[in-house]
Amino acid sequence: MKIGERGQVTIPKSIREKYGFLPQIEVEFVLQNKGIGILIRKKTKHVSPVDQVYGILQKNVRTDPYIESIRGR
DSSP: OOOOTTSOOOOOHHHHHHHTOOTTOOEEEEEETTTTEEEEEEOOOOOOHHHHHTTOSOTTOOSHHHHHHHTTO
16 A cells, blocks of 8 residues: 555555444544554544543432342342
């Protein structure tokens, strides 16, 4: 595979299909092995673990009755 004049490369179809690199998906390049290699991965927004679970619990709900019910009391 060669890099084209405009710096473009084509990811083979088998790899695109296997890893879900569909049209319009953003990717990022990450240096690996002290700059010897490059990892191409889908770009994702970093979300803190707290933000991922924030709001899943109902507000103003007592936990004691729930704990008692799962303990079988």
